[in-house]
Amino acid sequence: GNGINGLEPLESTISDTERFKDVANFRLSCPNCSCSFDFGGIIASSDYTVCPNGLQCRKCDHLFTPLQISCQLERCIRSHISLYYAGWIQCDDPTCGDATRQVSVFGKLCLNNGCTGVRYKYSDKMLYNQLLYFDSLFDCEKNKKLELKPLRHIDDAHSSPEKLSEASIKVLTEQNRRLLEINRSVVQKYLSDCGRRYVDMGRIFDFMQ
Ligand SMILES: [Zn+2]
Ligand SMILES: [Zn+2]
Ligand SMILES: [Zn+2]
Numbered sequence: 001g002n003g004i005n006g007l008e009p010l011e012s013t014i015s016d017t018e019r020f021k022d023v024a025n026f027r028l029s030c031p032n033c034s035c036s037f038d039f040g041g042i043i044a045s046s047d048y049t050v051c052p053n054g055l056q057c058r059k060c061d062h063l064f065t066p067l068q069i070s071c072q073l074e075r076c077i078r079s080h081i082s083l084y085y086a087g088w089i090q091c092d093d094p095t096c097g098d099a100t101r102q103v104s105v106f107g108k109l110c111l112n113n114g115c116t117g118v119r120y121k122y123s124d125k126m127l128y129n130q131l132l133y134f135d136s137l138f139d140c141e142k143n144k145k146l147e148l149k150p151l152r153h154i155d156d157a158h159s160s161p162e163k164l165s166e167a168s169i170k171v172l173t174e175q176n177r178r179l180l181e182i183n184r185s186v187v188q189k190y191l192s193d194c195g196r197r198y199v200d201m202g203r204i205f206d207f208m209q
Contacts, residue, residue: 016136020149022126023133024080028072032062039069040151041137042172044164052175066182073183077134077190084127093117124194131191138184143173 028048029036035057037047049056055064091098091110098112098119110117133149136142146166164172173180 016133016142016147017149019129020133020136023130023149025151026073026076026134026137028064028069030057030060030062031064031068033057033060035059038151039137041148042143042164042169042176043148043151044162045151050172050176052172054176054179066179069179070183070186073134073186077131077187080127080130081190083122084124087121089119089121091115091117091119128191128194131187131194135184135187135191138180138187140173140177140180143180144170 025038025040027036028039035047037045037057039048039055042050045058047058049058051063053063054066055069056062057064091112093110093115096110096112096115096117098110098115098117110119136148142148146169
């Protein structure tokens with residue numbers, strides 16, 4: 001179909017920060033102390049450290065196994081896919097909060113009394129973009145080139161820990177290449193399916209049940 005072609009301008013002309021401005025973060029929870037935090041790739045974070053032998057929780061020093069990350073990643077991806085399939089339609093007015101489970105209404109005015117918002121659906125484009133974002137987090141090249149979308153807004157930069165140097169990010173990326181590649185392949189599995197069946201993603205859904 002021509003759904004994929006519709007993504008091409010996005011691919012080539014805008015930065016990941018812009019492209020991913022509306023995506024959800026990848027939230028990881030520590031299997032040891034059960035705190036949870038957003039993972040934003042190999043960056044400075046007050047919640048986690050990427051050290052030469054993996055990802056470490058800053059609260060309890062637990063070192064994640066690759067499987068402890070990839071399982072959570074897969075669960076997160078599936079929850080986004082089911083959101084897409086549930087056909088939730090939400091009003092874009094944050095004060096309205098109208099969410100109706102109705103399929104195939106697209107960009108209709110909100111039916112809530114007096115609300116001027118527009119209802120939108122969690123679309124295939126949003127899902128595809130979300131998967132591309134997860135993919136970027138585990139992309140060695142994007143990590144090394146510091147091209148990842150920042151986790152926080154610029155105005156709360158003061159609360160972030162000291163930045164990692166480009167040189168140390170390069171070294172840490174190589175040291176964690178296997179970890180990144182394992183997780184990236186999890187995303188790729190869904191991304192290639194999603195791309196191929198940009199409109200009809202029925203097979204992924206069957207696989208989930
Ligand atoms: Zn922990
Ligand atoms: Zn998620
Ligand atoms: Zn509304």
